[in-house]
Each structure stands twice: as C-alpha cells, then as structure tokens.
Amino acid sequence: MLILKTLVVVSHPKINDSQTQQFLLQGAKLQDVTWHHVEELKEIDVEKEQALLMENDRIIFQFPLYWYAAPAGLKDWEDQVLTRNFVYGDGDDNLSDKEFGIVVSTGMPLKEFQRGGSENVTIDEIMAPYFAIAQRGKMKILPVFTIAQFQYLNEQKQMRLLIDYQRYLTQTYPDSLTNRQEWFEREFADRFKNFDGTNCTECETVLDTFIQRKEDINQLKSTIGLIKQGEDE
Amino acid sequence: MLILKTLVVVSHPKINDSQTQQFLLQGAKLQDVTWHHVEELKEIDVEKEQALLMENDRIIFQFPLYWYAAPAGLKDWEDQVLTRNFVYGDGDDNLSDKEFGIVVSTGMPLKEFQRGGSENVTIDEIMAPYFAIAQRGKMKILPVFTIAQFQYLNEQKQMRLLIDYQRYLTQTYPDSLTNRQEWFEREFADRFKNFDGTNCTECETVLDTFIQRKEDINQLKSTIGLIKQGEDE
Structure with a gap:
C-alpha cells in the first residue's frame, strides 16, 4: 500500500507553553509525519523548505487563531517560501494534486463562529486566504480541523480528539x-x-x-x- | 467643522522600492494624516501604538497583497498591539465607532478576483479576517480601496487614483x-x-x-x- 507522506507546518510563537500544541505533538509523534515548527527555524532556507513541501503529499498548516489568522511566524514563512514561480509561475505546479489541510485551535466556543454568534463569521470564511493559496497551487483542500476550547475538554474527549487528529494527519481522504x-x-x-x-x-x-x-x-x-x-x- | 483624524498603518517590507507606496505617500503628505510604517518600527511599543489608535478616528491598513493577506510585518504588529483587552475585553471598547478601512494593492487585474477569474475569490472574501477584527472592535467598516496593476495606469489614471485615495483618507463617509x-x-x-x-x-x-x-x-x-x-x- 502507498504510504501518504504528511508535513505538518506548525506555527506558534510560544509552543512550549501551549497545552494544545504539546498534546497534538504527542499524537503526531505516534504517526509517521514530519512536524515542522516554523518559529524554531533560525533562518528560512527557501530551497530547503520548498524541497520539503515537494517531498510530501499532504501539507497541513497548524496554528492557534490569532486575530482570525495564523500567527505572524507562518505569514513570514509563506511570504518567503511560497515564491510565485514555485507555486504557479512559468508552468511549474510544484504543489499540484497535493492535499492541503488546516488544524486551527481557538479559545472561543465553535458555536460563536456563525452569523449571530459573537464572532459573526465562520471558520471557513476567515480561512479564505489559505484556501486561495491552495487553489492557486491546484491542491486538494481538506475540511478544516478546528479545535475549540481544548482546555475545557474532559479526558475522554481529549482522547477522541487525539485520534481524530491522527486520522486527519494520515487517513486517506475523504473521511x-x-x-x-x-x-x-x-x-x-x-x-x-x-x-x-x-x-x-x-x-x-x-x-x-x-x-x-x-x-x-x-x-x-x-x-x-x-x-x-x-x-x- | 470637526476634522477627522486619520491613521494609515502601512505595511511593506521594501517600501522604498515600491512605486505604488511611494506614490501613495505623496498623496498622503498633502493630507493631514499620520503615516505609520510598521516595518520601520525598531520595536513595537504596545502602549504607544494603542495610544496612536485611540487618538485617531479613521484607521486604515495599507499593504500590498502577499498570499491573499498583508505582509507578515502587519500581522506581527496586530499580534502584539491588538491585545484582547484593548479591543474588546473587560468592557473596554477602545476602537468602537472608529472607522476602519483597507487600502490594498495587487499586481493582478481586478477582474481576476471573482468566480471564474484566475483568483476565483473576491477581494472582500479574502479580507474577512480584517473585517472580523473591525467587527470585534465595533468599528465602522469602509469599503476596501483596491489598487490593481498600478504600474499599467497612465498618468491621468494615476492622478485620478491619487485623488480617490486622498478622499478615502479624509473624506466624510459615506462617499x-x-x-x-x-x-x-x-x-x-x-x-x-x-x-x-x-x-x-x-x-x-x-x-x-x-x-x-x-x-x-x-x-x-x-x-x-x-x-x-x-x-x-
């Protein structure tokens, strides 16, 4: 059987203090995936990063929601690594047919992300810039994996979340x-x-x-x- | 007559090389507005930045479109300056009733930003995270001011653009x-x-x-x- 290669591009400025990210890391370690924390990179080697993207079949952006987007660290990585030519220029479609997923965590209840909720906007709506990148790269978009209020989950729900997360990393799409x-x-x-x-x-x-x-x-x-x-x- | 105070929060990593930004700067100089280039700040003094926001009535984010969002510099500024308490926590609505605008420039023709266009997404859709911030701050949202393919505009169109831009900075809303x-x-x-x-x-x-x-x-x-x-x- 063909084994899917997954790259998890993680962005969190204080990852060691993040309960959610540490929990997810434990889950990811049990799977054969590449955990790639962008804030830890001393400098961004564009060619190396691009090679990493090309080696993998499923690319996941994972981050906490800061002002309705990823932390600045991921944007900096995007701005440097995703050169126009690499993504869609000059007929090079280096990302085409790869899968693109998002794992996003938020301290707000999920029910607030809809019209009438205190956020009054959906998760899918605020993820529009990432979907647009994936579309430009002719990637296959996976449904967003949202983790809401991790700190309030009981142990059983956390375990369930961990399995769902692991499936998101490596299970064949669709679900x-x-x-x-x-x-x-x-x-x-x-x-x-x-x-x-x-x-x-x-x-x-x-x-x-x-x-x-x-x-x-x-x-x-x-x-x-x-x-x-x-x-x- | 009450004079509107406008703050232009500009983000561009290489602003001196940007024809568009230099052109807009000339227009902004003729208006009584505060031009605030975030990449030039040696460090972000959160209290000073928050005071600047509070002093102004109209806050404009101005940037080139990099992967369907502002450059990383603006996100870094947002992540640091816009503390939850400042924007909506604990009953402090420090931004409420201020006006929020976006001046975004793109090298793509405007017609590509619609279904069926090569971007297949609208400018308004990709600006969702910024609108969500403004909404959280109970700000009044102004229509986005989009500058498409500045380098292809003839002199007359550039002059027209400059006046429209100046109106966007200081004219009473609505238009x-x-x-x-x-x-x-x-x-x-x-x-x-x-x-x-x-x-x-x-x-x-x-x-x-x-x-x-x-x-x-x-x-x-x-x-x-x-x-x-x-x-x-």
Whole structure:
C-alpha cells in the first residue's frame, strides 16, 4: 500500500507553553509525519523548505487563531517560501494534486463562529486566504480541523480528539467509512507490531471485535445491495 | 467643522522600492494624516501604538497583497498591539465607532478576483479576517480601496487614483455627492491658502465653475423635490 507522506507546518510563537500544541505533538509523534515548527527555524532556507513541501503529499498548516489568522511566524514563512514561480509561475505546479489541510485551535466556543454568534463569521470564511493559496497551487483542500476550547475538554474527549487528529494527519481522504476502517486496521497492526511479542489479550479482543464488526457491516452492505437490486428489477 | 483624524498603518517590507507606496505617500503628505510604517518600527511599543489608535478616528491598513493577506510585518504588529483587552475585553471598547478601512494593492487585474477569474475569490472574501477584527472592535467598516496593476495606469489614471485615495483618507463617509462636494471645497480652500497671496487665475476659474455646478445641482434637487411633492399629493 502507498504510504501518504504528511508535513505538518506548525506555527506558534510560544509552543512550549501551549497545552494544545504539546498534546497534538504527542499524537503526531505516534504517526509517521514530519512536524515542522516554523518559529524554531533560525533562518528560512527557501530551497530547503520548498524541497520539503515537494517531498510530501499532504501539507497541513497548524496554528492557534490569532486575530482570525495564523500567527505572524507562518505569514513570514509563506511570504518567503511560497515564491510565485514555485507555486504557479512559468508552468511549474510544484504543489499540484497535493492535499492541503488546516488544524486551527481557538479559545472561543465553535458555536460563536456563525452569523449571530459573537464572532459573526465562520471558520471557513476567515480561512479564505489559505484556501486561495491552495487553489492557486491546484491542491486538494481538506475540511478544516478546528479545535475549540481544548482546555475545557474532559479526558475522554481529549482522547477522541487525539485520534481524530491522527486520522486527519494520515487517513486517506475523504473521511469515508471504508477509509476509516482501513486506517484503524493499519493502526492496530502497527500497535501489535510495537508490542514486540508481549501478550496483550485485550488488544487481540479489540482487534477481533473490530474485524467482526467490519464483516458485519460488509454483509449488511451486500444485503442492502441485493434488496436494492431486487427493487430496481 | 470637526476634522477627522486619520491613521494609515502601512505595511511593506521594501517600501522604498515600491512605486505604488511611494506614490501613495505623496498623496498622503498633502493630507493631514499620520503615516505609520510598521516595518520601520525598531520595536513595537504596545502602549504607544494603542495610544496612536485611540487618538485617531479613521484607521486604515495599507499593504500590498502577499498570499491573499498583508505582509507578515502587519500581522506581527496586530499580534502584539491588538491585545484582547484593548479591543474588546473587560468592557473596554477602545476602537468602537472608529472607522476602519483597507487600502490594498495587487499586481493582478481586478477582474481576476471573482468566480471564474484566475483568483476565483473576491477581494472582500479574502479580507474577512480584517473585517472580523473591525467587527470585534465595533468599528465602522469602509469599503476596501483596491489598487490593481498600478504600474499599467497612465498618468491621468494615476492622478485620478491619487485623488480617490486622498478622499478615502479624509473624506466624510459615506462617499455621497454631498460629502464629495464638501471634501473638494475644503481641498480648494486649502490649496488657495497655500498659494500665499500669489495670483492663480486658473484656480479661481476652477473654483468658480465648481461652485456654479454645485448650485446647479442643488437647484435641480429642489426642482425634483417639488415635482415629487406634486406627485405625492
């Protein structure tokens, strides 16, 4: 199977103080992705950054929402790295067909990002400049992954978030049932591999249940298919 | 008459090389406005910047469009100066009822900023983050002043642009016929004052014509008013 290469371009001026970013970093470490924190770069080597973008299939901008956009650090990186020629000039479409995603965190509740909410604007609307870049680069745009009020999530919700985040990093797009199944199966397999021969009865039970459920679903699907076929005839 | 105080927050990393910005600077100099170039600030003194914002009635962000937003310099300024408390926290609405405008220049033709154009997005759409800031600050939003392909404008069009730009800086909002008239009259008066007693027959002719036209318009208006009144009765 072809493995998707993911680059996470992270921007946060005080990343060590950010609970959210540290949490996401733990999740990213369990995935085979490149975590690239722009504020840590001593200087921006344009060619090196461009090569990094070209090596990857999925490019994700990850940042906290500061005044309805990424922190200045990411803009500085964009202004230097994304030269016109690299993105769309002179027939070079170096980013074309790559996937583009955004992971954005905000201290406001998600419900405020709509007409009538205190922000009175949607997340998608304020992300327009990033979508425009992706469009210019002929990239495939993934739905934005928004993390609202991370500090108020209980442990269970945080864990759920972490898995959703990991799927956002590496799961095949679109987020269909089949692609989810495939992602979870691969994850289970990886986890077993990492157990290094140690017995883990619980893990095996989880995997068995998972496979059983998957078979149930496939059977249901073919049953529905047969019923539909009957109706069509 | 109450004089509007205007602050132009300009962002351009190489302002001396920018024909457009140098041209606009000449126009701004003829108006009584504060030209504030953020990249020239050695360090950002938050309190001083906030005081500057509070002193002014109309705040304009002026920049070239770099990846569908202002250059990183303005974002850095925003991230530091616009503290939450200053803009909307704790009941302090330090920007409320001030006017907010944007002067943006682009090397692309304006017609590309629409669906089907090569940018496939409107200027208003990509300005969403700035409008959201203004809205948060309870500011009055002025229509964006867009300068497209300045380098291709002939001299006459450049002069027209310069006057429109000056009006954007200091004319009473909205851009109605009455407010235009008032602005031009004030400008003429200022110019005469600056001639310092020297004769300028041409100027007097222009002013006479202008006043005559204004009177004609007022007479037309009252005639139309009378006709309408007649219809309503």
